[in-house]
Amino acid sequence: MDNTFWTFAGLLLFFALVIYLKAPSMVAKNLDARAVRIRKEIEEARELKEEAKQQLAEYQRRRREAEEEARDIVAAAKREAEAMLAEARQRNEDYVERRTAMAEAKIAQAENDAIAEVRASAVNLAIEASARIIADRNSAGRSGQFIDTSIEEVRRRLN
Numbered sequence: 001m002d003n004t005f006w007t008f009a010g011l012l013l014f015f016a017l018v019i020y021l022k023a024p025s026m027v028a029k030n031l032d033a034r035a036v037r038i039r040k041e042i043e044e045a046r047e048l049k050e051e052a053k054q055q056l057a058e059y060q061r062r063r064r065e066a067e068e069e070a071r072d073i074v075a076a077a078k079r080e081a082e083a084m085l086a087e088a089r090q091r092n093e094d095y096v097e098r099r100t101a102m103a104e105a106k107i108a109q110a111e112n113d114a115i116a117e118v119r120a121s122a123v124n125l126a127i128e129a130s131a132r133i134i135a136d137r138n139s140a141g142r143s144g145q146f147i148d149t150s151i152e153e154v155r156r157r158l159n
Contacts, residue, residue: 099104130154
């Protein structure tokens with residue numbers, strides 16, 4: 001009986017003890033439990049990954065909507081500004097047209113007043129000239145009545 005025999009006997013005893021204590025099944029159970037735990041963690045990681053993808057998609061959708069809303073707001077503000085500018089231009093043009101029309105009306109009235117004044121002056125001068133001519137022609141006795149009639153007739157025709 002040498003050392004090899006005792007080593008072989010110790011090995012057999014070790015295997016018998018391991019089998020008696022059910023070490024392979026405990027190792028298998030531990031490995032199975034660990035595999036189950038790893039599978040659960042992998043599944044949780046997949047679920048978290050899917051949830052993260054969904055949240056990312058939701059945030060991207062919200063961002064696009066916010067950008068679109070911002071573009072709409074900017075476009076509406078531009079349209080409103082353009083409308084206000086067009087309205088201001090139209091009011092300015094209307095104001096200029098009214099002021100021009102008023103100025104033209106005042107000029108036309110001044111022209112009419114000047115023409116009327118010139119006519120009145122011409123009528124007065126014509127009356128005076130007619131009165132002198134008639135007075136010079138009719139220096140005889142009945143000239144007063146003839147002069148008055150002639151002056152009235154000239155006034156009536158010129159006015």
